[in-house]
Amino acid sequence: MTLARRNNTFSSLPSLFDRFLNEGLMDWNNLNYSTTDTTIPAVNVKEDEDKYSIEVAAPGMKKDDFDVKLENDMLTISSEKKEEDEKSEEGFTRKEFSYQSFQRSFTLPEGHILSDKISAKYNDGILHIELPKRDEVKPQPARSIKIS
Numbered sequence: 699m700t701l702a703r704r705n706n707t708f709s710s711l712p713s714l715f716d717r718f719l720n721e722g723l724m725d726w727n728n729l730n731y732s733t734t735d736t737t738i739p740a741v742n743v744k745e746d747e748d749k750y751s752i753e754v755a756a757p758g759m760k761k762d763d764f765d766v767k768l769e770n771d772m773l774t775i776s777s778e779k780k781e782e783d784e785k786s787e788e789g790f791t792r793k794e795f796s797y798q799s800f801q802r803s804f805t806l807p808e809g810h811i812l813s814d815k816i817s818a819k820y821n822d823g824i825l826h827i828e829l830p831k832r833d834e835v836k837p838q839p840a841r842s843i844k845i846s
Contacts, residue, residue: 738800738802739754739755739756739800739802740754740755741753741754741755741802743804747831747836747837748830748831748836749828749829749830749831750806750811750828750829750831751826751827751828751829752773752775752804752825752826752827752829753824753825753826753827754775754802754824754825754827755823755824756777756820756823756824756825757823758823759777759779759820759823760820761819761820761825763777763778763779764776764777764818764820764825765777765778766818766825766827768806768813768816771805771806771807771808771809771811772803772804772805772806773803773804773806773816773827773829774801774802774803774804775801775802775803775804775825775827776799776800776801776802777798777799777800777801778797778798778799779796779797779798779799780795780796780797781795781796781797782794782795783795806829807835809832809835810831810832810835811829811830811831811832812830812831812832815830816828816829816830
């Protein structure tokens, strides 16, 4: 077996393996980013006997930043936010702007939702959407059937 001596001339440069482990090339937290490097909000979907509930985590936004639509049993939640900041000092102008947008869509069970009773509110950074179920799809209590 021959031992090879490693040249440490470039020891200050990280190897590809080091970069892979340390710089997060496989950082699972980055899976919630869109192609425009904006965050796609996390969503919780819950179901109980009377309704479906959707919670969208979107801190720093206003209720006017959201658009919630129902079309053909497809609920779509979207947002588009643009900001510009311009400052002038001593003959220099600095202008910064940002643009953020997202869209999430959910296919609802056909005929299960009272579409005219859907409600939404934005509170403490969370958009809450309530989708009440029709009576005929709610679980019915067990009943005894009389045998004749």
